[in-house]
Amino acid sequence: MHEARGVVRIRGVSRLLPPPWKTKVVEPIALRVAAERRIAIGEAGYNTFLLRSEDVFVDLLTDSGTSALSQEQRAAMELGDEAYAGSRSFFRLEQVVRETFGYRYLIPTHQGRGAEHLLALALVRPGTIVPSNLYFTTSREHVELAGGRWVDVAVPEATDPESPFLFKGNIDLERLEEILDAAAPGEVAYVRQEACLNMAGGQPFSMENLAGVRALTREHGVPFILDATRISENALFVKEREPGYEDRSLPELIRVIADHAEGAIFSSKKDHFVPIGGFVAVNDLELARRLREQVVVYEGFPHYGGMAGHDMEALAQGIRESTDERIVQAYVSQAQYLGTLLADAGVPIVVPIGAHAVFVDAKRLLPQLDQTEFPAQTLAAAFYLAGGVRSMERGIVSGQHGSDPYDDLELVRLALPRRVYTQEHLTWVADVVKHVHGRADEIPGLRITYEPEHLRFFQARFAPLEVFPDLAIENAATAPAVLEA
Numbered sequence: 001m002h003e004a005r006g007v008v009r010i011r012g013v014s015r016l017l018p019p020p021w022k023t024k025v026v027e028p029i030a031l032r033v034a035a036e037r038r039i040a041i042g043e044a045g046y047n048t049f050l051l052r053s054e055d056v057f058v059d060l061l062t063d064s065g066t067s068a069l070s071q072e073q074r075a076a077m078e079l080g081d082e083a084y085a086g087s088r089s090f091f092r093l094e095q096v097v098r099e100t101f102g103y104r105y106l107i108p109t110h111q112g113r114g115a116e117h118l119l120a121l122a123l124v125r126p127g128t129i130v131p132s133n134l135y136f137t138t139s140r141e142h143v144e145l146a147g148g149r150w151v152d153v154a155v156p157e158a159t160d161p162e163s164p165f166l167f168k169g170n171i172d173l174e175r176l177e178e179i180l181d182a183a184a185p186g187e188v189a190y191v192r193q194e195a196c197l198n199m200a201g202g203q204p205f206s207m208e209n210l211a212g213v214r215a216l217t218r219e220h221g222v223p224f225i226l227d228a229t230r231i232s233e234n235a236l237f238v239k240e241r242e243p244g245y246e247d248r249s250l251p252e253l254i255r256v257i258a259d260h261a262e263g264a265i266f267s268s269k270k271d272h273f274v275p276i277g278g279f280v281a282v283n284d285l286e287l288a289r290r291l292r293e294q295v296v297v298y299e300g301f302p303h304y305g306g307m308a309g310h311d312m313e314a315l316a317q318g319i320r321e322s323t324d325e326r327i328v329q330a331y332v333s334q335a336q337y338l339g340t341l342l343a344d345a346g347v348p349i350v351v352p353i354g355a356h357a358v359f360v361d362a363k364r365l366l367p368q369l370d371q372t373e374f375p376a377q378t379l380a381a382a383f384y385l386a387g388g389v390r391s392m393e394r395g396i397v398s399g400q401h402g403s404d405p406y407d408d409l410e411l412v413r414l415a416l417p418r419r420v421y422t423q424e425h426l427t428w429v430a431d432v433v434k435h436v437h438g439r440a441d442e443i444p445g446l447r448i449t450y451e452p453e454h455l456r457f458f459q460a461r462f463a464p465l466e467v468f469p470d471l472a473i474e475n476a477a478t479a480p481a482v483l484e485a
């Protein structure tokens with residue numbers, strides 16, 4: 001298996017290299033006893049989104065907004081300028097965005113979906129299409145709410161969890177060309193390519209493919225917009241995996257990727273180590289003006305979007321840290337490490353291991369369940385019951401649309417908050433997953449009892465088809481000591 005540089009094998013055992021930071025402030029966590037976990041998951045309708053974080057031991061629900069701030073970010077927050085207009089903090093952020101990504105105009109928003117909303121309002125008209133490598137839930141929703149249609153142009157490997165292809169974030173260039181050739185003038189709102197594609201398991205596009213998309217969109221006069229949320233991780237994988245880039249620095253690679261597109265949206269809650277924030281950045285003044293007309297309606301004055309001055313300071317510093325190869329390498333290695341522990345134990349996971357998460361293949365782990373019995377939702381509940389580990393369903397509940405190719409996938413995502421958990425937490429998670437894997441044939445499926453109309457995975461509720469077995473790991477002979485709440 002392809003391994004990141006931060007994971008080493010010492011006498012046959014995988015080890016993480018120590019990260020380039022140490023802990024200064026801690027947040028207490030506790031493992032609830034097994035009976036309490038049963039009550040908690042029942043009250044949450046077997047939906048891990050509806051658990052209270054106090055009832056969670058190791059929280060791998062998402063890498064979004066859950067990273068640890070650095071002392072430099074916390075110090076910068078003291079400098080926040082909370083002026084309504086003309087905030088010094090805005091101009092500092094604008095400067096960092098220009099230096100790092102090269103985009104001229106910055107429109108800050110409260111988080112990534114705020115940026116997607118503005119972009120959809122500026123570029124999408126009813127009847128237009130947005131070709132993209134797979135979807136992200138909120139990205140697609142905003143395009144559809146604006147009357148547009150999402151068209152999947154991912155390479156076929158992107159939806160094959162067993163394919164070892166190293167660039168599952170690639171766009172199928174032939175298919176994109178067909179679509180662009182067939183489209184009426186103005187019918188393509190923009191082409192989107194997501195860095196380190198979440199739905200494919202956190203997998204990068206190659207520079208070669210990115211250049212191909214750039215060439216086609218330029219030839220057809222269609223805007224090309226990146227979802228650059230995970231651009232640092234994509235750049236790191238290009239350095240590790242794509243011949244010819246091994247000697248380029250991470251900041252250089254990030255800049256080259258950004259330069260291929262006319263603009264990008266960012267959820268800064270991922271690579272930029274902030275609990276809240278995001279932005280859209282573009283080179284075209286006319287487009288920037290349209291985005292600014294919308295930002296005042298939906299987010300706030302263009303000098304803060306949805307962020308406080310101190311948020312913009314933490315973000316500016318976070319962007320700097322997101323170009324530091326040692327930092328990015330260290331947290332990407334955590335996912336590689338966890339994935340290696342699981343793969344070595346025969347747990348079916350998506351390969352190659354992604355940047356920000358390990359995806360467990362619920363269809364292969366719970367083969368007795370039909371997809372209508374929500375195998376991934378079931379497995380996420382089982383991980384919580386077994387050891388207080390919270391994960392997220394990425395299957396039919398999040399996918400929803402009946403006809404999409406990725407609807408075939410039933411994955412559980414174990415997402416790694418950046419700079420938060422230690423190697424001990426990761427070995428606990430691996431023990432829990434291996435324990436559930438060993439008891440897979442006893443686990444029943446779920447049925448849905450409440451289904452919201454939009455983005456149902458957030459708030460849907462479920463009930464088990466039969467009583468769940470007692471899955472608690474602390475009853476197993478191999479379990480580490482239980483921590484009292």
Ligand SMILES: *Cc1c(COP(=O)(O)O)cnc(C)c1O
Pocket residue numbers: 064111112113114136138139194198227229230266267268269270277278
């Ligand atoms: C998280 C995310 C978004 C949405 O951003 P929020 O900050 O959660 O609103 C959009 N695109 C990608 C790729 C993301 O990971």
